[in-house]
Amino acid sequence: MSDVAPLSSTPGTWQRLARNRTAMGALAILGFIVAAAVLGPLLYPVDPHTTSEAQFAPPSLAHFFGTDLNGRDLFARVLQGARISLLVGLSGALVSFFIGTAYGLLSGYVGGRTDATLMRLIEILYAVPRLIILLIASFVFDPMVKTQLAAVWDGRWVGYSKILILILALGLIEWLTMARIVRGQVLALKNQQFVVAARSLGQSHVRILLRHLLPNLAGIVIVYLTLTIPAVILDESLLSFLGLGIQAPQASWGSLLADGAQAINPVKSSWWLLVFPAGVMSLTLLALNFLGDGLRDALDPRQRR
Amino acid sequence: MGLYFLRRFLGLFLVLWCTITLTFFLVRLAPGTPFSRERKIPPAIEKQLLARYKLDGTLWEQYRGYLGGLCKGDLGPSIKYRDRSVNELVADALPVSVVLGLSAFLLATSLGIWLGSLAALRQHQWMDTAAMLGALVLISVPSFVIGPMLALVFGLWLRWLPVGGWGSWSSLVLPALTLAGPYVAYIARLMRSSLLEVLHQDFIRTARAKGLSDAAVVTRHALKVALLPVVSFLGPLAANLLTGSIVVESIFSIPGMGGYFVNSILNRDVFLLSGVVIVYCTLLVVLNLCVDLLYGWLDRRIQIYE
Numbered sequence: 001m002s003d004v005a006p007l008s009s010t011p012g013t014w015q016r017l018a019r020n021r022t023a024m025g026a027l028a029i030l031g032f033i034v035a036a037a038v039l040g041p042l043l044y045p046v047d048p049h050t051t052s053e054a055q056f057a058p059p060s061l062a063h064f065f066g067t068d069l070n071g072r073d074l075f076a077r078v079l080q081g082a083r084i085s086l087l088v089g090l091s092g093a094l095v096s097f098f099i100g101t102a103y104g105l106l107s108g109y110v111g112g113r114t115d116a117t118l119m120r121l122i123e124i125l126y127a128v129p130r131l132i133i134l135l136i137a138s139f140v141f142d143p144m145v146k147t148q149l150a151a152v153w154d155g156r157w158v159g160y161s162k163i164l165i166l167i168l169a170l171g172l173i174e175w176l177t178m179a180r181i182v183r184g185q186v187l188a189l190k191n192q193q194f195v196v197a198a199r200s201l202g203q204s205h206v207r208i209l210l211r212h213l214l215p216n217l218a219g220i221v222i223v224y225l226t227l228t229i230p231a232v233i234l235d236e237s238l239l240s241f242l243g244l245g246i247q248a249p250q251a252s253w254g255s256l257l258a259d260g261a262q263a264i265n266p267v268k269s270s271w272w273l274l275v276f277p278a279g280v281m282s283l284t285l286l287a288l289n290f291l292g293d294g295l296r297d298a299l300d301p302r303q304r305r
Numbered sequence: 306m307g308l309y310f311l312r313r314f315l316g317l318f319l320v321l322w323c324t325i326t327l328t329f330f331l332v333r334l335a336p337g338t339p340f341s342r343e344r345k346i347p348p349a350i351e352k353q354l355l356a357r358y359k360l361d362g363t364l365w366e367q368y369r370g371y372l373g374g375l376c377k378g379d380l381g382p383s384i385k386y387r388d389r390s391v392n393e394l395v396a397d398a399l400p401v402s403v404v405l406g407l408s409a410f411l412l413a414t415s416l417g418i419w420l421g422s423l424a425a426l427r428q429h430q431w432m433d434t435a436a437m438l439g440a441l442v443l444i445s446v447p448s449f450v451i452g453p454m455l456a457l458v459f460g461l462w463l464r465w466l467p468v469g470g471w472g473s474w475s476s477l478v479l480p481a482l483t484l485a486g487p488y489v490a491y492i493a494r495l496m497r498s499s500l501l502e503v504l505h506q507d508f509i510r511t512a513r514a515k516g517l518s519d520a521a522v523v524t525r526h527a528l529k530v531a532l533l534p535v536v537s538f539l540g541p542l543a544a545n546l547l548t549g550s551i552v553v554e555s556i557f558s559i560p561g562m563g564g565y566f567v568n569s570i571l572n573r574d575v576f577l578l579s580g581v582v583i584v585y586c587t588l589l590v591v592l593n594l595c596v597d598l599l600y601g602w603l604d605r606r607i608q609i610y611e
Contacts, residue, residue, distance in 0.1 A: 238552060261453040269461045274457060275454075275457075286446070
């Protein structure tokens with residue numbers, strides 16, 4: 001048990017997941033979108049920043065998703081947006097994973113008054129509206145990080161300051177649920193015989209935490225990691241939609257959607273600017289949520305209704 | 306009861322004070338002054354400006370001045386909107402946001418409860434499946450996708466409703482729907498599972514056994530109990546509608562608080578930003594208190610008046 005970290009806490013998880021058609025469909029869609037985002041520039045070598053004369057061209061064979069106000073190819077922009085959105089989502093979820101797991105492990109394992117205090121803190125943080133915190137954080141830290149980045153590598157990274165802040169801020173905000181879940185699991189596990197046995201063998205607390213408890217948490221943690229990614233992507237797009245996230249000429253799905261929403265006016269509606277980013281993003285979010293649900297069902301069949 | 310209320314009331318002020326202090330210092334932690342832009346202004350003028358907005362003293366002096374103003378109900382001047390105070394801006398924008406939030410609230414609760422009950426009573430029929438599938442989509446797809454899409458379909462293609470703006474009742478429909486959408490779904494799900502659970506309990510069987518009609522069993526006995534989880538969701542709902550309105554106002558260009566919030570960040574308008582955050586937090590805290598009191602009143606089993 002302690003040498004190999006099993007991916008699941010119950011046997012047959014992957015078989016159950018493989019039989020869940022919705023989850024497998026979601027996985028296939030996700031695989032396709034990720035592949036398109038990563039390999040996109042190789043297969044579709046159109047620069048998303050190149051402007052052209054063809055303003056607001058509707059979708060055609062030359063431009064699959066049409067073009068925008070500056071004649072940029074929307075398909076290339078959506079691919080670029082996918083890279084940034086997925087990158088922020090994944091990294092933010094990883095930050096939240098580290099914080100949440102460490103916090104939950106500590107809280108559940110130490111127990112007693114420490115546990116009560118740490119959990120009370122989580123309750124307080126839950127009550128704070130996330131969007132307000134995010135907006136204030138972007139107000140306060142953006143100029144700071146910008147000046148820091150300006151000093152590095154001829155300021156070539158200045159455009160990425162928002163991405164950095166977003167990853168950190170989102171990671172620092174989205175860990176609450178993860179911490180709660182992990183703590184609950186630790187509470188349930190820490191008095192089981194294998195933990196008691198390890199302790200009576202004289203193993204250190206750190207070793208028990210890392211070698212005995214953590215592997216048993218892997219399954220549930222993976223589920224919540226899958227569910228945190230869409231939450232982070234959503235937050236990022238939200239900020240970008242409001243014009244406070246990723247800045248032009250960089251694009252994320254949120255900022256593309258903002259452009260698309262602007263193009264909706266009674267004079268001339270360029271519907272493709274809205275419909276395509278919205279479609280790709282909704283598809284990704286739905287797929288991630290379905291996959292997360294499927295994983296949860298597969299891990300714990302009793303929870304199924 | 307009185308003591309409980311007093312304690313909650315004091316807690317309310319403590320939370321507010323914490324928010325004010327935190328926002329004040331965080332906002333001033335950012336480097337530069339509100340007047341440092343791309344175009345440099347002469348130092349003498351910047352000094353004048355700082356003095357006019359009372360931003361030239363030490364941080365402690367500024368804080369005391371700001372708190373003193375707040376006690377008199379003064380949120381300070383706006384830096385971006387030169388001739389107007391934050392109070393005036395809020396007085397214009399708050400009613401707009403409140404109308405939007407209230408309509409979304411009514412829509413979310415009524416539609417959510419109705420759809421959820423319907424799905425529960427027709428479990429495993431097509432109505433149930435359709436409602437729950439719709440709910441899943443509404444929860445997964447964010448409002449800033451749904452909103453513009455609604456505007457596209459109903460505003461531009463069908464031309465039934467205006468795509469944005471404020472003033473007429475018809476311009477309220479799309480924003481309220483967009484804002485309420487995910488919460489209709491959430492409440493419908495809550496209501497469905499809660500009603501299903503209640504319908505399997507003994508007292509429902511008793512009610513049926515004594516010959517009550519199905520409608521009477523549901524309306525007179527089941528619904529009352531099944532509503533409790535929904536009521537406990539009202540607190541988070543209020544908070545979510547509040548922050549959700551920031552986005553929805555931006556989608557439909559509605560002149561509410563959300564627009565000022567976003568603009569104050571873009572323009573580095575420190576007074577407006579702090580003012581908006583304070584108003585938001587006051588609303589939140591008061592709404593939460595109301596929900597707690599309502600919950601305690603509905604469910605006497607929960608003793609909040611210790």
